[in-house]
Amino acid sequence: MLSINKLTHTYPNGVQALKDVTLDIPKGMFGLLGPNGAGKSSLMRTIATLQQPTYGSIVFDDIDVLAEPDRIRRTLGYLPQDFGVYPRGSAYDLLDHLAILKGITNHKERKQVVEGLLVQTNLFEARKKKLSTFSGGMRQRFGIAQALIGGPKLIIVDEPTAGLDPEERNRFHNLLAEIGEEVVVILSTHIVDDVADLCPNMAILAGGQIIRKGTPTELIKELEGHVWKKVIEKSELETFRQSHNVISSHLTMGQTVIYVNAPTHPGEGFEPSKPNLEDVYFSAIVSSRNGADTADAA
């Protein structure tokens, strides 16, 4: 459905946000995982026509996104990472306003669309309230409501669950899951669970590059038998970091547990651990970082 080809972007200050990103994204939910500053938002913005890349192409169905931004905008729903609202106007007013801008000019139909979305996002009771008085969760739900206006075929949600409480986050996931069957939904996040819960397909982005892609199951399978864990003293952490390929460390009941990626048994005290998506993510990040270090050293 959406194919991104050799997308590269360099900011005027020389920072390379995207390096040769190539991705094919099928219908359904697609998780884009990556640490802060990995280039997720740059990629999202570029797909959402809000940024011109230095090089590369994006094609959705038969639409060349970069050459015909207005065509893709007609089937696009975008929820930016961080957004504000006009100081005046209620949720209903603003959705109605946006619906006209999305081409729904029939008054009756628009009313149905807007009210339907308000109910769907559980904002119906609050529809007359000024948006500026909304809480973070309500505002995020308003964000998804506006992204869904007009039944878009490509939906981009950038870090939607940051700052939401668990209940709000659940509700948000359900909402996404509902719509994520027929259309392309790209969910960018740094929270592994979001992807694990929702996405049949995913990619990991770090340092502006795609370092892993596939289905979560495949990626976990690749790691099977390679993850080991050990309980250590907190003071030993640095030593292990030097000697082993430590992908993560956790505190469990006052003790430090380290996870290590190794093809064979890494040594005394280590026991095998069943890999999960988080291990996939961390080992990908760590190896990409090491790769970068090696490159630097070379």
Place this chain on the structure above:
Amino acid sequence: MLLQIAAQELRYMLKSPQTVVSFAIFFLLTFFAMISPNVTIGGGGNVDVNSPFAIAMTLLTLNVFAVFVVPAFMANAILKDFDSKFDGILFSTPISKPAYLFGRFIGAFAAMSIALAGAPLGMLVGTFWPSVDPETLSPTNIGHYVYVYGALVLPAMLIISAIMYAIAIKTRSLMYTYIAAMGLLILYIVGLNLLQGPEYREFNALIDPFIFSTFQEMTRYWTAVERNTTLLSYEGYLLTNRLIWLGITALLAGLSYVLFSFRTAAKLPRERKSKKEKAAETRKADVVLGTKGTPVWGGSTVFAQFMLRTKFEVGSVFKSLPFLIIVGFSLFLTITALINRNVGYGLDAYPVTRLMIDAIRGGFGMALVVLLIFYSADIIWRERVAKFNEIIDALPTPNWVYVVSKLTALALVLLAVLVLGIITSITIQLLSGYSALEVSLYLHRGLLHTLLPFVLVAVLSAFVQVVSNNRFVGMMIMVLYLISTQVLQALGFEHPLYRFASDIDTPLSDMNGSGRFIVGDYWLISYWAFVSGLLLMLTYMLWSRGTLQPLKFRFRNLRAFLQPLTGAAAALLLTGAIGTGGFIYYNTNVLNEYITLDDIEELQVAYEREYRQYADLPMPRTTDVKVDVDIYPYRRRIEVRSTQVLENKTSEPISTVHMVFPPQAELVDVSIEGATRSEFNDRFNYHIFSLDRPMAPGEQRQLTYETLIQQRGFSHERNSVTLVRNGTFVNNSEFAPYIGFWPGGMMADRNTRREYGLEPLPRAPKLEDDSQYGNNYIRQDSDFVTFETTVSTVEGQTVVAPGYLERNWVEDGRHYFRYTMDAPILNFYSYLSAEYEVIREEWNDLLIEVFHHAPHTYNTGRMIESVKDSISYFNTAFSPYQHKQLRILEFPAYRTFAQAFPNTVPYSEGIGFIADIAGEDQIDLPYYVTAHEVAHQWWAHQVMAANTQGGTMLVETLAQYGALLVMEQQYGKDQIRKFLKFELDQYLSGRATDPEGELPLYRVENQQYIHYRKGSVIMYALKDYLGEDVVNRALRRLISLRAFSGEPYAISTDLIGILKEEAPEHIGLIEDFFEKITIYDVTAAGSTVEQLADGTYKVTIDAKVAKVYADAEGNETAAEFDIPVDIGVFTKNPADADFGPEHVLYLDKHGIEGADGSIELIVSTQPTHIGVDPYNKLIDRNSNDNIRPVGTVDLLAAAQGDAQSR
């Protein structure tokens, strides 16, 4: 604690944009005011541009505008905690209320002081700019800036800040604080305008919170020397004023303290539901889920989106604070201009629509462009500021919808402001009982023609914002644009085709409407509209969607031009711009010569370098003038054919004749009998004729010439205001040749001459230069001439020239008039052609006529009265009137003066014709001006002055004297006192700004403040001391000595000599009045009143007197006060409106020995006021202390006297 809070607030504010932006603006304003030759505040003449006076004047002027900045600091200091909802945290800390309140205030005030310090700094830096003429600079003295800023500016700002702070605390709203600031400013300016007569000056000086009036009052008559060296010190008005305001400030501080409380209930937002909304409410259960909606793409959708966005933008604008500020601000400027229609001597004009429109346009001006720049940035960046841009930008709405809707909203805002201005104007007109509303003029000139240029600037501003990608950079670029509009022309870049949104002057006149001026201006507006159309396209193509990216990324969007519709639109706009631009170029550079002011200067210099060598060649003079003139008002063309007789009045033969035609005249043909043209310079229209046979002394030759003057199309500047459809007013200096080297073609300005390395040109030849005694000061190539003329114009118009109408006839659709003069006149004649109404009155064999624009009948009666009174008085006082008729002719307000030609007085519609003299005690301006011009029939047209210093004393001063006598007869001495106070005031103010320094009256070099203003005061005092009979007898002798003669012309010492002969006992006084710059200081220092046994009152008056002589710069030397002075005792203040002769108990002159004198008088009634020179006959720098009420102490003494006498 307090200091910590203050320091923290200061740090916070220093980082905030309002501090940086305010500093930049104030810095730039004064900086550019300093380096721009067009702007002088306080300086000028002998007063240096960085003198203490100029510094104070500049900074105190800006003080008033700083009111706009105050709320940003004061309201912010206290409101930010509430706005950011930080108040909950903050107020639960153990901060004490005084520490919080006063700490914040001190911090914010400190930050504001730093921001405003941009003004003195900008000035200071500006003085080091190379373009500033070093001759106009005093040595840099940092102390002057520090004193003015610290001691005058900041205390005033402290007061305003305290007021704003109190309001912010009370209202807890930035908007209300802004509105209050606006209100304060409106109140201030309106107050100043209502209280602008000299009688209110003292009051203003005491209560002005900005001390602007105080400064003006205390320095009003400072001479150049004082202005260059003296700082205003804390005494007198200033001290009292500051003490009053210190009290008010303390009161407000206390009030703020009491009003403020940490515990305030949080305001719950009110939810309002209209009935309509309730009716249409859907219940949740009824909501249909899952409707996706069917987006429709096409023209109708885009149109709906455009309408939606426009409505949204307009709504946001109308509800926003800046809009209210714009409206308030422009309303205040407009109202100020609307109620200030001063035409001189405290008199207002009738509120004719033309003046109202001028006021509205003036009210907009530069200030509104400033607001437009800031506000357009606000609108352009609305989505980004709200952080809503990423959502909006990912929507399938075309860029142009966003851009055009924003600009439409801006245009509608401007429209709303203009409509408000027009409604205000109409209200003022109706309230003043003026009902001849000209709605179409309002709609055209007030609305359409005013609005369009602002819309163009708004487009430019949007473009700049989008291209620069940065709000502040964009604004700064626009500020540079704004400054460029003020300085480009001064720098010699005059062409309108490269100055964005340039215009051509389109003055308004009741007689001639917008004239043809507006045509050229509309061409320019069209041209810039096409250019703006292209800019608009670029703006929406380069519009940043989403992330702000550099231009090079956005340039890809320009490929939209390749699309057929867009490309066609762009091509159309480009064609339009090239087409209109080409037509404008054709008009300004082909039909007319494109000449800049610099070019003119260079021409003048070249002319002087090439031909001044011939200035002293003997030349024949014109003795007879016969002219045929054809006026084509609709074609803006005048054709002239003339035969003049030249006579060799010198004692030697003349073999060459030089001749210069006016620069704007096109020469068709010229020839002199028995001569061939040996040299002709096209650039200067300079001709040299070699006579085949020299002209013997006394010999006459004929000069024949044909010229035409015309306005072809329009030029970029200096379009002719003499050639108009209705109200042509042209005189011979515009089409007739000057025989010999014409001195008027040289550059006169001293500073410009210095730039070109030329010696200064004397303003007039020295009084002692007897080579000029045979030349008059109007033109030196002729004396009195015989004159006849035939002139034609279009049917329906009347054309008037000096002389008597011999006959008039219509031929080939043109109306011909033949005028002949029965007596010789100066070679100075004019033609006025218009659709006139005529009021005629025959009186004692004299025909008096007023030719006027039909609706202007307000004052024509006063004018006729004045002609009668003047002629009847002058006939006996001076000599018989030389003509049998006198005509007053109205001409368009493009020029505002009246001028006396032989038996003809052209009189601008802008002065007497529309002056509102309905008020009881108003000075009758039309009556006075008419009397002055009639007096010129004697003082100019009978006795002409030689071309030396003091020439205008015999012409203008004596005309003022004549007018004063007639006015005194009609309105009494008390009106004269009022009039003379204006004259004295203008004389004393004029002294300081004279570019070359003051001269005694008898050496006046065409300095208006001397020959008119000082002349009035001197002549009235002279009449008072010598007696009217004596002065008039002297004038009659001058007439019999010099009338109608150029051999020689009169000089000022002729009159002074006669006066000394007629009044030998007053020789000292005559010398003080005419031959020296004499300044008196007379004070009524005190008085006591005592009732005597016989019921009469003994009044003792303490008089203080002093006299000084001043030099050209105002340096003074003390002298002995040696004239008697008026001592008066009154039962009413002579300054009161209804003061009359019945209130005078005693008035007579007393000699005073030494500097102090005490005079004892007995009067019959109990007095209320006493005065020393109470009618302000003497030139006195403090004319307000001449009258003194008999105070309570004195009355108590009187009562005691009363008791004792029983």
